[in-house]
Each structure stands twice: as structure tokens, then as C-alpha cells.
Amino acid sequence: MAEAASPLLQVRGLSAQFTTAGRVSQVVNGISFDVAAGEAVGFVGESGSGKSVTARAVMRLAPEGSSVALGGSVLYDGQELLQLPEAAMRDIRGRRIAMVFQDPMSSLNPVMTVGAQIDDIVRRHTGLSRQQARQRSIELLDLVGIRDAARRVDDHPHQFSGGMRQRVLIAIAVSCEPQLLIADEPTTALDVTVQAQILRLLMRLRQDLGMALMLISHDFGVIAGMVERVHVMLEGDIVEDGPIDEIFARPQHAYTRALLDAVPRLVPVGGAA
Amino acid sequence: MSTPSVTPVLQVRDLSVVFPPRRSAPAMRAVDGVSFDIAPGETLGLVGESGSGKTTTGRAILQLQRSSGGSVQLLGRELTTMARGDVRRMRRHMQFVLQNPYSSLNPRMTVGRILTEPLQVHASVPKAEMAERVAQLLRFVGMDPDVVQRYPHAFSGGQRQRIVIARALAVNPDFVVCDEPVSALDVRTQAQIVALLRDLQQQLGLSYLFIAHDLAMVRHVAHRVAVMFSGQLVELGNTVQVFDDPRHPYTQALLDAVPIPDPARQRAKLAAPAPELEFQRGAAPVGPCCFGEDHAHTGTPPWHWLAVGHGVSCRFQALAA
Numbered sequence: 001m002a003e004a005a006s007p008l009l010q011v012r013g014l015s016a017q018f019t020t021a022g023r024v025s026q027v028v029n030g031i032s033f034d035v036a037a038g039e040a041v042g043f044v045g046e047s048g049s050g051k052s053v054t055a056r057a058v059m060r061l062a063p064e065g066s067s068v069a070l071g072g073s074v075l076y077d078g079q080e081l082l083q084l085p086e087a088a089m090r091d092i093r094g095r096r097i098a099m100v101f102q103d104p105m106s107s108l109n110p111v112m113t114v115g116a117q118i119d120d121i122v123r124r125h126t127g128l129s130r131q132q133a134r135q136r137s138i139e140l141l142d143l144v145g146i147r148d149a150a151r152r153v154d155d156h157p158h159q160f161s162g163g164m165r166q167r168v169l170i171a172i173a174v175s176c177e178p179q180l181l182i183a184d185e186p187t188t189a190l191d192v193t194v195q196a197q198i199l200r201l202l203m204r205l206r207q208d209l210g211m212a213l214m215l216i217s218h219d220f221g222v223i224a225g226m227v228e229r230v231h232v233m234l235e236g237d238i239v240e241d242g243p244i245d246e247i248f249a250r251p252q253h254a255y256t257r258a259l260l261d262a263v264p265r266l267v268p269v270g271g272a273a
Numbered sequence: 274m275s276t277p278s279v280t281p282v283l284q285v286r287d288l289s290v291v292f293p294p295r296r297s298a299p300a301m302r303a304v305d306g307v308s309f310d311i312a313p314g315e316t317l318g319l320v321g322e323s324g325s326g327k328t329t330t331g332r333a334i335l336q337l338q339r340s341s342g343g344s345v346q347l348l349g350r351e352l353t354t355m356a357r358g359d360v361r362r363m364r365r366h367m368q369f370v371l372q373n374p375y376s377s378l379n380p381r382m383t384v385g386r387i388l389t390e391p392l393q394v395h396a397s398v399p400k401a402e403m404a405e406r407v408a409q410l411l412r413f414v415g416m417d418p419d420v421v422q423r424y425p426h427a428f429s430g431g432q433r434q435r436i437v438i439a440r441a442l443a444v445n446p447d448f449v450v451c452d453e454p455v456s457a458l459d460v461r462t463q464a465q466i467v468a469l470l471r472d473l474q475q476q477l478g479l480s481y482l483f484i485a486h487d488l489a490m491v492r493h494v495a496h497r498v499a500v501m502f503s504g505q506l507v508e509l510g511n512t513v514q515v516f517d518d519p520r521h522p523y524t525q526a527l528l529d530a531v532p533i534p535d536p537a538r539q540r541a542k543l544a545a546p547a548p549e550l551e552f553q554r555g556a557a558p559v560g561p562c563c564f565g566e567d568h569a570h571t572g573t574p575p576w577h578w579l580a581v582g583h584g585v586s587c588r589f590q591a592l593a594a
Contacts, residue, residue, distance in 0.1 A: 046459040162323075191322040191486060196530035200547050218459060221489075221532035225539030244536045262460040263534045264489035266516065 006078070007034035008179060008212050009058065013072035016053050016236075020066040027053045029236040030072060037179065040206060040213040042223035042244065044259065045233035051216045054233070055184045058214070059093050077179070095125040098173035100166070102185040107169055108157040114141070114168045115153035118175055125176045140171040143208075144201060163194035167201065174205055181206075182214045187222060199226060220263045224248070232256045280349070281310035282448050282480040283334065287343035290326070290333050303329045305504035306343070306574070311448065314474060316481040318495030318512070320488055320527065326504040327484045331450040334482065335367055336360050347448060365395045368441035372453035374433035378425040384411075384436055385421030391443040410439040413476075414469060431462035438469065442477070452484045467494055488531050492516050497582070500524045510583035520585045562587035 016028035028050045035041050043051040053068075060081060062068035074081040076097065081089065093099075101107050109117055118137040122128055128136060134153070141149035144167040157165055166186060173181055183202060187195035203226065206213050217223050223230055224244065231241040232253065240253040251257045290304040303326045311317045319327045332338035334345050336352050345352045347367055352360060371377045378387060388407045392398045398406045408418035414435040425433055434454065441449055451470065455463040471494060473479060485491050491498060491512075498515040500508040500523065508521040519525045533539045561567045564587050568575050578584045 046461065192488065193322065193526055193530040195532075196543075197547065199532075200543055203543050219532070220460075221534040221539070224532060224534055224536045225541075225543045248534070248536050258461055260534070262464040264460075264464075264487065264493055265534060266489045266492055266528065266531050267533075 008037040008077060009035040010075040011058070011073070012075070014054065014057060014074060015071040016050070016057050017069040017071075018062070018066050019069070027236050028057065031236075031238045033231055033238065033241065035180065035212050035214060038210050038212055039229070040215060040227040042227035042230040043214065043216045043233060044218065044220055044223055044230055046218060048235070049233040050236040051233045052184050055099070055182050055214060055216050058182060059097055059099060060089055094121060094178070095176045096178055097180045097182065098176070098178040099182040099184065100169050100173050100186045102188050105157065105162070105165060108165060110157055113154050113156055114160070118168075118172050121172050122175050136175070140175055141168070143174070143205070144168070144171040145197070163190055163197060166190060166198055170198070170201060170205070174209060174211070177209055178211060180212045180214065182216070184216045185218070188217070195222070202226065220260055232259065279312050282313050282348060283311040283482070284346040285309050285334060285343070288330065288333055288340055288345060289342040290329050290338060291341040302504050304333060304340075307501070307506055309499055309506070309509060311480045311482060313447070313480055314478045315497065316474065316483050316495045318491035318498040319482060319484045319501060320486065320491055320498060321501035322486065325501045327501050328452055330501070331369070331452050331482055331484050335369055335450055365397060365444040366446055367448045367450070368444065368446040369450040369452065370434070370437050370441050370454045373457050374430055374437050377437055378433055380425055383422055383424055387436065388440055388443055391440060395444045397444050406443070410443055413442060413473065414439045430458050431465060434458065434466050435469065438473070442473065446479070448480045448482070450482045450484065453486070454483075455490065456485065456487060463490065470494065488527060500527065505586065505588065507586045507588070508584070510580075514580065514583040520579055520583070
């Protein structure tokens with residue numbers, strides 16, 4: 001990685017403190033990392049490691065029912081996001097940085113057609129007319145591999161399978177061609193064959209659109225083929241980071257080794273493909 | 274179907290479950306002519322995607338779901354036609370462990386009460402020995418017997434699943450249905466629970482039906498594997514046969530989709546063109562099947578044994594997407 005160009009995302013000393021029902025808990029303890037333009041970076045850890053909070057912190061989002069106090073610095077394309085007024089932040093969210101979550105059902109509005117939900121985002125962030133936005137929605141559904149997009153655009157979410165809903169959410173996420181896509185456990189709720197399709201889709205979109213990707217997962221297998229670098233998180237800290245091949249080949253931290261050892265393998269170690 | 278040399282603990286033949294039609298949906302054959310055996314001390318992995326009918330199969334075996342046809346014999350006794358009271362008495366031989374350890378324990382009961390309840394229901398242990406039996410169960414699952422006064426919320430997901438397993442073992446069952454027992458847990462905890470289930474199997478000679486969508490996990494725990502698609506078995510065999518020599522295109526697609534925890538190989542796999550197959554639920558084949566047999570003519574089921582214990586369905590054509 002060339003040091004000369006400044007990274008797309010530069011996070012320094014990021015901390016997150018939650019207040020839920022009066023109780024304060026520190027969930028991210030001042031972590032630092034970079035994401036270069038077009039780069040894919042993985043975050044691996046168990047539940048409670050702070051990886052999802054980190055992902056949301058970049059977009060200044062907090063889980064429902066809690067307030068979060070963020071500290072440190074999140075420099076995006078030279079702009080300090082933690083100091084940005086909320087109105088300016090809304091413009092960044094969705095347009096410059098987009099996010100895909102684990103649960104594709106609860107992220108979609110059940111009473112709106114999928115087309116209307118994509119139109120909504122497209123028109124909010126671009127100057128497209130209603131007609132143009134609809135055309136764009138069909139293109140986007142086509143882009144994420146939904147067959148017969150011109151007809152499916154008028155369907156409601158319940159008429160789509162789990163995998164197709166995740167495709168719709170990805171279509172919404174990439175609708176404004178963001179420079180950074182944050183995917184938080186995007187395949188955890190899906191069947192293994194659908195998971196493979198979604199991972200391939202994310203890979204293709206990254207190449208086609210030149211997006212950077214932050215991929216958050218508890219599963220080293222999901223991360224393995226998708227990212228160039230990985231950060232291993234434990235109790236709010238990054239305990240190890242490095243190139244993905246290096247981490248798999250020579251994990252330094254005991255926790256990383258434990259996580260890697262726990263990944264069930266289809267083929268016994270050392271076995272043939 | 275297969276002919277194991279020992280008498281099976283569980284024998285399932287042509288099991289079917291049909292859900293009646295609802296206002297908008299037609300009747301659905303959730304389980305359609307499923308047959309397999311499970312030997313003493315054996316684990317049969319049941320894999321398939323969501324909606325394939327694997328959970329319904331488990332429930333129908335335990336008589337928690339009424340079956341529409343076929344036979345389920347546990348320890349040589351037919352369950353599907355048994356009177357309710359007799360089924361209840363048979364429950365001490367068959368138990369289950371479900372996916373979510375957060376919802377399967379009553380939050381208002383202490384661990385001690387949770388584990389004592391099945392002992393009382395089945396009157397399997399004299400009253401005076403119950404406390405000792407509860408302590409023994411907790412030791413079985415690697416927990417300190419001192420936790421009996423505590424409530425489920427005091428425990429992590431992995432510990433709760435240990436309590437659920439202890440409860441299943443309380444009545445000394447012969448057969449346990451484990452339905453996605455680890456999929457709600459972190460990977461390290463998954464490995465611990467799987468190791469525990471295996472230890473218990475060796476100590477107590479338990480038989481498991483291990484239902485899971487995680488094929489790599491199933492490879493680690495199962496002796497034999499049944500692959501289910503759209504309510505029917507498409508392949509059945511021992512773990513080596515099914516994982517190393519999958520013969521049904523659906524099994525091959527399932528295995529191909531599992532991520533390889535090796536960056537270079539997984540990258541290469543994702544970069545290769547996707548074998549995005551779609552499978553169509555096949556009706557009884559008309560004319561000769563892919564093995565050249567005309568089942569309408571011969572009257573045999575559309576199932577072919579390729580090796581001892583390794584069978585495959587000739588239904589379901591893969592349609593190139």
C-alpha cells in the first residue's frame with residue numbers, strides 16, 4: 001500500500017460509549033485503521049467485540065434505544081465526520097458511504113414496492129425525475145442480478161426470497177455509487193448457496209464501481225476471499241491486523257489463532273480440494 | 274433403506290407431512306417420502322436449505338408434528354399410530370435441543386428447577402436422589418453444580434446451550450434431535466458445544482439427528498449425512514461418501530457454496546464464474562431417468578444405490594440459470 005496517497009477513510013483513536021437505560025458501557029476503546037480508495041478491509045470478531053459498533057460509528061449511527069458518544073477522529077476524504085453537522089452527515093450517508101445490514105427483511109419497508117424504495121433514495125441524492133429514477137431502479141435491480149427487473153420493480157418485499165431482498169438492499173446501497181460500502185454480516189441470515197451468490201455480487205460490484213468495502217463478519221471463511229486486509233477485534237480493541245493471507249498463514253495473537261482454529265473446515269486440513 | 278447390521282434406534286420410512294391449504298397458499302408437502310435409519314451411538318446429519326423440510330422432519334419424528342403418512346419406529350415401537358399417553362411415556366427415550374438457547378429456557382425458573390422438572394415428569398429418579406442427579410447432569414455438560422440456584426439470564430449463550438443439553442439428558446434418552454444446536458453461537462463456542470455433544474455421545478451411547486445448514490459443521494459431527502431438498506431426500510450416505518464424492522447435483526452445489534477458510538483458494542473460487550444452478554422439484558420422472566430406469570414401468574422408487582449405504586435420488590433436474 002503506497003503511503004503517499006491519503007486513505008479514503010482514516011480512523012484514529014475511535015471510541016464509542018453507549019448509554020442504555022442510564023448504564024454507560026465502553027464498547028470501542030480508541031481504535032485506529034485506514035481504508036484506501038477501492039480497498040476491501042475485513043473486521044472479524046465475536047459478538048460483543050465492537051465490530052458492528054465500529055461499522056456504525058463510521059456513519060454516526062447508533063443501535064435503536066441507545067445513545068452513543070463517539071470520540072477520536074473519523075476522517076473521510078479529508079472531512080472530519082465526527083464534527084460534521086447532522087444535515088451534512090445525512091448527505092454523506094447513502095450517497096458517499098452506504099451500508100448493508102444482516103437482516104434483509106427488517107431493513108425494507110413492507111408496504112412499499114421495492115422500486116419505490118430505490119426511487120426514494122435515488123431521488124433524494126440525485127436530481128433525477130420520477131421517470132428517470134424508475135428507469136434507474138430497474139437498472140439497479142438488473143445490476144444486482146434480479147431477473148425480469150422491469151416487472152419485479154413493482155413487487156413488494158414479501159414477494160422476494162431472503163437472498164433477493166438482500167440483493168435489493170445492495171441495489172439501494174450502491175444506487176448512488178458510494179465510494180465506500182459497509183457490509184455488516186451481509187450473509188449471516190442466508191443459506192450457503194445464497195451466501196455464495198451475494199459474496200460474488202459484492203465482489204463484482206466492487207470491481208465495476210471501484211468501491212471500497214468494509215466487510216464485518218464473525219466468520220473467517222466469509223472474509224477469506226473477499227478482502228485484502230483484516231482487523232481482528234476483541235472487546236473493543238483491534239488485537240491484530242494485517243494482509244489477509246498473512247493473518248491466515250501466520251496469526252500472531254492467540255485470539256486470532258483461536259478464531260481461525262474454530263472455523264469448521266469442509267476438507268480436513270491438508271486434504272485435497 | 275440401508276441395511277445396517279445392528280438394529281436401528283430409529284427407523285423412518287416414507288415419512289410425509291402435508292400442511293393443509295390456507296387462504297392464499299395451496300397444500301404443501303413439507304416432507305415427502307423420507308426414509309432413513311439411525312444406529313445406536315450414531316449421528317445422522319440432516320442438511321438442506323431453509324424451507325427444505327429438515328426441521329419439520331425432526332418434529333414429525335418426535336411426534337410434535339402430525340405426519341400424513343409413513344412410519345417412525347423408535348426402539349422398535351411405532352410412534353405414528355401410538356396413543357398420546359404412550360407417546361408421552363416414549364419421550365424419555367427421545368429428546369431435543371433447539372437452536373436458540375435464549376428462548377428455550379424458562380427465565381423464571383432456576384437451573385435446578387429446569388433440570389428437576391423432567392425427572393419429576395418421567396418419575397425416573399427417586400426424590401431423594403434428584404439433587405445428586407441434577408449435579409451429575411451439570412457435571413456432564415461441564416458446568417459447576419453450584420449454579421443450581423441461578424437463573425438463565427446469568428449465563429452466556431454457550432452456557433445456556435449446555436443447560437439445554439443437560440435438560441435433554443436428564444431422562445437418559447437414547448435419541449436426541451439437535452436442530453441447529455450451535456448456529457446462534459460464536460464460532461469458538463460452536464466448537465465447544467460440538468465437542469461436548471460428541472463426548473456425551475461416546476459416554477452415553479446417544480444417537481443424534483443433527484439438523485444443520487452448516488455443512489462444514491456437519492462434516493465434523495456426523496457419521497452419515499442425508500441431504501434434503503424441497504421435502505425429499507436427494508442423497509444419503511456416510512460422511513466420506515457424501516462430502517468427498519457427492520453424486521447429486523444439488524449436494525454438489527451445496528458443497529461448492531461453502532466458503533473455504535483459505536484466502537487464495539476462496540478468492541479463486543469467488544472469481545470463477547458462478548455455478549448458479551436452480552433446482553426444480555421433480556415430479557415422478559416420465560420415461561427413463563438419468564440412470565436409464567423407467568420407474569413408472571418398474572414400479573421402484575426414484576432412488577438409486579451407488580455403493581453400500583450411498584444412495585441418490587434421480588429426481589430434480591438442475592436448470593442452468
